[in-house]
Amino acid sequence: MSRPEDTLSADVHYDDVEARKYTTSSRIKNIQASMTQRALELLDLQSPSFILDVGCGSGLSGEILSDVPEDEGGPHVWVGMDISASMLDVALQRDVEGDLMLADIGQGVPFRAGSFDAAISISAIQWLCNAESSETSPAGRLSRFFNGLYASLKRGGRAVCQFYPKNDVQKKMITSAAVKAGFSAGLLEDDPETKSVKVYLVLTVGGSTTGGNGGDITNVVEGMDGVDVVDLRKKGGKSGKGEIKKGSKAWIINKKEQMERKGKIVRATSKYTGRKRRIQF
Amino acid sequence: MKVLTLNFLTCAVKMCKASNDSFPLHPKDAELAKDDVEINLQLLVNVLPRIDWTALRTTSTELGFPELPEQPPTAEDLTSDEKMLQDLHTLLLETQMIEGKLVCGHCGHEYAVREGIANFLLPSHLV
Numbered sequence: 351m352s353r354p355e356d357t358l359s360a361d362v363h364y365d366d367v368e369a370r371k372y373t374t375s376s377r378i379k380n381i382q383a384s385m386t387q388r389a390l391e392l393l394d395l396q397s398p399s400f401i402l403d404v405g406c407g408s409g410l411s412g413e414i415l416s417d418v419p420e421d422e423g424g425p426h427v428w429v430g431m432d433i434s435a436s437m438l439d440v441a442l443q444r445d446v447e448g449d450l451m452l453a454d455i456g457q458g459v460p461f462r463a464g465s466f467d468a469a470i471s472i473s474a475i476q477w478l479c480n481a482e483s484s485e486t487s488p489a490g491r492l493s494r495f496f497n498g499l500y501a502s503l504k505r506g507g508r509a510v511c512q513f514y515p516k517n518d519v520q521k522k523m524i525t526s527a528a529v530k531a532g533f534s535a536g537l538l539e540d541d542p543e544t545k546s547v548k549v550y551l552v553l554t555v556g557g558s559t560t561g562g563n564g565g566d567i568t569n570v571v572e573g574m575d576g577v578d579v580v581d582l583r584k585k586g587g588k589s590g591k592g593e594i595k596k597g598s599k600a601w602i603i604n605k606k607e608q609m610e611r612k613g614k615i616v617r618a619t620s621k622y623t624g625r626k627r628r629i630q631f
Numbered sequence: 632m633k634v635l636t637l638n639f640l641t642c643a644v645k646m647c648k649a650s651n652d653s654f655p656l657h658p659k660d661a662e663l664a665k666d667d668v669e670i671n672l673q674l675l676v677n678v679l680p681r682i683d684w685t686a687l688r689t690t691s692t693e694l695g696f697p698e699l700p701e702q703p704p705t706a707e708d709l710t711s712d713e714k715m716l717q718d719l720h721t722l723l724l725e726t727q728m729i730e731g732k733l734v735c736g737h738c739g740h741e742y743a744v745r746e747g748i749a750n751f752l753l754p755s756h757l758v
Contacts, residue, residue, distance in 0.1 A: 396675055397674075398671050398673045398674035398675070398677060399674070399677060400635075425671065426674075427635070427671075427674060427724070429632075429636050429639075431751075433752070439637060442747075448632050449633050449636045449747070450632075450747065450748045451632075451748065451749050452749065452751060452752055453643070453750075453751035453752060454752055454753075457752075457758050458643060458645075458758075460638045460642065460643035460751055461640060461641060462654055464681060465639040465681065466639075483755065485755050486755075486758075492707055494758075500637075504681065505658045
């Protein structure tokens with residue numbers, strides 16, 4: 351599958367023609383709708399909320415937010431941000447109910463602290479991973495975005511970002527940027543290891559009201575059908591220190607790595623590294 | 632752009648983040664329109680604690696609405712007083728800013744609003 355992210359920036363790629371194509375394609379519409387439904391399920395909103403739609407495009411996802419029936423906690427009011435003017439133009443013609451803004455999410459999220467109940471982003475944040483000019487870097491853009499998003503969500507608020515990572519490196523880069531901004535993050539993969547894998551990054555601000563596991567994704571998916579929880583975090587209350595004995599081989603290798611990260615010249619690790627010097631005859 | 636959204640928008644310029652003047656943005660040459668939206672009491676009760684009432688008063692005066700009371704209504708007020716609910720609903724959700732500019736009180740940057748869409752793209756030296 352070709353990735354438009356690799357060749358152009360989002361505002362250039364989605365010109366009038368592409369924006370129209372994207373919005374009228376029934377295949378994309380269906381995929382977007384099902385992903386938005388899934389994201390809403392993960393957000394688990396109980397009452398009508400004020401939601402930020404990051405990379406709202408032509409409002410395909412926002413439309414669904416406005417249409418949530420009353421008995422399921424809707425309808426929600428949303429504000430959409432997108433960098434492509436053509437996409438927003440299509441949204442205007444389709445007469446969506448949310449507010450629209452032309453803004454680059456890599457430049458931050460211009461809302462005051464604690465504005466939103468939740469945030470949703472469908473197929474958008476992978477665009478942050480390529481910088482089109484020398485002044486910006488993907489890491490910088492990601493960190494500006496996640497810091498802004500973290501600030502603009504209320505405490506206990508949740509954000510669900512569906513994105514298409516190019517590879518594991520990109521997946522890790524996005525997740526670690528979110529964690530660095532202060533979110534509790536978790537990845538949910540639908541249809542893993544198939545071509546149509548969907549990756550959802552579920553982010554929580556602060557502790558959730560339900561308590562328990564710090565309010566991260568494992569709480570969210572608990573009780574959902576067909577979800578396996580793979581927890582890659584370190585288990586147990588022990589901190590990293592104390593586990594490794596000072597002077598042991600592991601300790602030496604750890605130190606060497608530390609020094610290497612600092613840019614010092616370090617001897618390569620060999621089979622003699624950290625080996626005991628036994629008394630010889 | 633709804634007045635509700637205006638109550639949350641701040642200036643996007645980096646150096647304005649620390650300043651108090653960057654919020655609220657001041658509407659200039661604003662052209663307003665009224666949309667019909669169904670009243671959603673729960674939503675209003677939900678966002679009410681998060682609305683910056685002082686800022687809302689400033690914005691509504693600048694947009695040429697009659698002055699709002701000094702104290703924000705409570706959730707009980709809204710549930711019991713239908714007129715108050717209707718007024719607040721009209722101001723926050725039905726009033727739309729269609730054309731005009733939003734001006735930051737700190738750096739003076741003007742964000743253009745066209746057809747209800749605010750342009751928050753910044754030139755790279757301001758990011």
